[in-house]
Amino acid sequence: MEFPSELIEEAVREISKLPGIGKKTALRLALHLLKEKQATTEDLTEALLKLRKETQYCDTCHIISHTTDCTCRTINTDQSVICVVVDTPDMLAIRSTGQYKGTFHVLGGVISPIEGVGPEDLHIDSLIKRVQESAGEVQEVILALSATMEGDTTSFYISRKLEETGVKISTIARGIPIGGELEYADEVTLGRSIVTRTAYLSGE
Amino acid sequence: MEFPSELIEEAVREISKLPGIGKKTALRLALHLLKEKQATTEDLTEALLKLRKETQYCDTCHIISHTTDCTCRTINTDQSVICVVVDTPDMLAIRSTGQYKGTFHVLGGVISPIEGVGPEDLHIDSLIKRVQESAGEVQEVILALSATMEGDTTSFYISRKLEETGVKISTIARGIPIGGELEYADEVTLGRSIVTRTAYLSGE
Structure with missing residues (x-):
């Protein structure tokens, strides 16, 4: 597609780098911003830059947090159980069910030899260390990974690693x-x- | 949904203001940017800000252009015919067919009493003026609006306004x-x- 202006071409190129957004959608979004007030674009870009520059991750559970009080350290959280998830959306989904009051541990991905992701690229060692250093406070680790080949491989790897700590290992129920x-x-x-x-x- | 950080909440709020993007997609996009290098976010926000701040519209045909040489004034464009379209994507679609070498005229919308858009909100007067001031150079105006009630109303209104100029008025073919x-x-x-x-x- 030939664009009427380099500015719009550049914007479409950058927007369409986002996952699930093609050139046509990118053009629609760019034209939308052109129609809105300048402040809309400024608010959007400022929020994105701030998010990227200031976001920090908790050293313990690797959840996104920009302050030092991560939810894994608050009093209301049940410290005896850790729910292992792949990424933030999974954590949010489980938390919004209201059925779980324990802590989380974000792996940051799954073991996938095809994509070159090994156990050392994930936050697995820090999970083992967390269980060991809790000196018995952590009593259960729930594996809440997707029921895919990569998810199952990762669950199996983690369960083998956790065996020596003697912690109870469970997995979310699969069924209808x-x-x-x-x-x-x-x-x-x-x-x-x-x-x-x-x-x-x-x-x- | 409760977010783990105000930064991500703010980013999701701004991203989901874009048309067709809900909160879940916005969260996915925000987390994607967090995983990518900081330069990705910087390139994106810079392109958006530049687009919004520097984009200008041609005084004659209202096409987006950031320079003063709009395509409506270039030598290769057939000045005897004007194709009237609602917005930039329509123009790009017609231009990419390779079947049209004439100039365009962007209306910026359609007449829609429900949404409070009247003829005075669109670039209709400037179209009439453009035909009149061409002193016979413009021989045909092609109405290329959608075949919806609003599109047909707008086409009808423009055709009545153009009648006195004596220019030939045509519309794109409707059919199978x-x-x-x-x-x-x-x-x-x-x-x-x-x-x-x-x-x-x-x-x-």
Whole structure:
């Protein structure tokens, strides 16, 4: 596509570097900013720059935080359990269920030989150290990774590493989603949901 | 959704003001920028600010241009015909077909009483003036607006205004898209394609 101005060409090139945004969407966004007040663009760019420059990560759990009081150190958080997640959105999703009050540990990715990501690129060593140094305060580690090949590999690797610490290791339940129809469930999930069946609680 | 940091909350709020981007996508984009090098964010924000601050519009045809040589004044452009479009993407789409070598005129919107857009908010007067002041050089005005109620209203209004100038007024052809199946065409389009049938050219 030939653009009427170098400015718009440059903006479209930069915007379309973002994941999931193609050239057409980038052009639409650029033209939208041109129609809005200058302050809209200024607020947006300032927020992005500030985010990139000032964001820090907690040394303990690797959650994003720009202050030194990370949620993993606050009193309301249950320090006896660590939920291991791949990245921030997973943590937010689990926290917003309201069913979990413990701490988190962000891995920053999954083991993927194809993409050249090994265990040393993830925050696994710091998880082991965290469990060891808690001197028994951490009683359970919940592995909350995706049920993909990479996720399962990573879960397996972490569980082997954690074995020597003697901490209880659990994983989030896999099964038929609530509201899901049995008929449309895939065989693997359905099979697993029978193997890992749980006691029936009335009112569930 | 509760965010782990005010910086990310602020960035998500600003990003999700863009059209078609919700909070989840905004969070994904913000986390992407955090993972990339700082230069990526700097290049993006610089391009956006530059676009918003330095973009100018041609006085004649209202196309975006940051220099004074707008395409409407270059020698290679056919000055005898003006194609009227709603906005820049429409112009780019027509230009990229390679079938049109004339000038453009960007209206900046369509007449829409519901949204409070009247003829005086669009670049209609400047179009009339442009045709009048060309002293016969402009021989044809092509109306290339969408076939919606607002587009048709705007086309009708412009055609009435242009009548007194004596310029030839045409509109882009409406009909069955090339590659389209008759069976699936809507009745209105099919009916119009019969009424406005054209001479058969072999090789078409």
